[in-house]
Amino acid sequence: MASTTTRLDQQYGSSVRSVWASVLAAISTAFLRPGSWRDEDVAVFQRQALPVILAGERRIASLTAAYLEQLYRVEDPRAPRVSLDLDAVTGSALRGVDPAEVYERPFVELRTALSKGESLDAAVARGSHRLETIAKTDLQLARTHTVREVSADMPRFTYTVRVLQGEYDCALCMIAATQRYHKRDLAPIHPGCDCLVKTVTADYDPGQVIDEDRLNAIHDAVEAALGTFDRGGRAVDYRKIIIAREHGEIGPVLGYRGQRFTGPDDINIPT
Template identity: 75%
Template sequence: MALTRLDLRYGASVRGIWTNVLGRVNRSFTGLGSWRDADVRAFQRQALPIILAGERQIASLTASYTEQLYRDANGWGPRVSLDMDSVTGTALRGVDPVEVYERPFKELRAALSNGASLDDAVTRGAHRLETLAKTDLQLARTHTVREVAADMPRFEYTVRELQGEYDCALCMIASTQRYHKRELAPIHPGCDCLVKTVTADYDPGQVIDEERLERIHELVEEALGRHDRGGRTVDYRKIIVANDHGEIGPVLGFAGQRFTGPDDINLPT
């Protein structure tokens, strides 16, 4: 599916929010000067309202975007009343954001305890912060799509649209699939793919872009040196799965991965 002008406008607006939120919270974290317990609270007082405001902006944009998609497809569309508290903040993970945003400090301290320099430890903490914030901003989008599409009877499925100049293999595989609208679109930390609703009078099947999927399989085969493609001894569609992470929902990963806690989600991006 080609990106429409509506998709591009929406994507640009969301990226603008990402850039603003991530830049501000990063400066807040790296500019602390010290990262002791008192600094944790100071950071949270400054950063959490910024992150929540970003989530709410993305939820509002996504609701309007999804409604417009429905109107464009059907000539009319219901006005959906979205409960912001159900698609932002604690609702995204089932965990208080205060607890979530202590994790960059834990990352920093763990690095120091393992002999890292302060500069390196701060960099690692900042990276963890960026991953957390990106994930929450994307969750606000996927939760909103699910909530809004629930009131749109002709929208049955969602698909993933790639919008970056470079996209990871996980997202590329997922972009060839369709998902039921009642399910959260699987993500990985840092994922920024566009989630689109689809009007379908019939189930198109799990694979919606066989040609792209086959090309990805060929590239994987070339990279891994597997030559028994015709025999299907390796089905690469089974390499990519949606693991159910207990906190953030479906997460894209490799078959066989299991998560024991929030620290175990450092997937490739």
């Protein structure tokens, strides 16, 4: 059974990364192609990029639903097929905001940088980074929303965990990977997060911390890097280092204590 689920994990992860790569390449090209970023260029970009982004979200949602169904059938071969309304987990359903508005923000970022005296190249880089972060966030939201919707109809799945995917992972994700999340809760994310959300079947709730050794190792690394640490009451200490905040559009977001979201300009968290 373990080898089967490992194979499914690998196939799913590879398919998702392929979608990410193709979507990001296409919209980056659309953003950079005109060589200017005026109002008329925004409309052209939106006509080219928004269908690509929506198609990517729907593909991620479909892959995720199929992956969860296959995992569930390992536990229960007689389980019914998954039913998913793609419109409920993609597009404007993800943020409650028109995607056209969301994908105008890279242009705002670029123009703001120019207004502050930055060079054109630096401003374009800022706009490109904002675009990439927004798109990665939406693709990940399509995944987490799908996990929430599909797993609700799978009673044998008890909770979800974060599985690290990248060659390098930020400390936020590394700490979050030592936690469990109730399956009806969206796993907290940060913009650009590519972690896999995996469902777990268990006979009991193990509590919030599921990998105490790794959590301790992360605290050791924090101490080595910063010269300070606090191991007392580990779950409490976890909240001091990393917390989940409700974001008006994208739901729970992993961030450092002190971060606030006051408006669209604050949505792009450095990664």
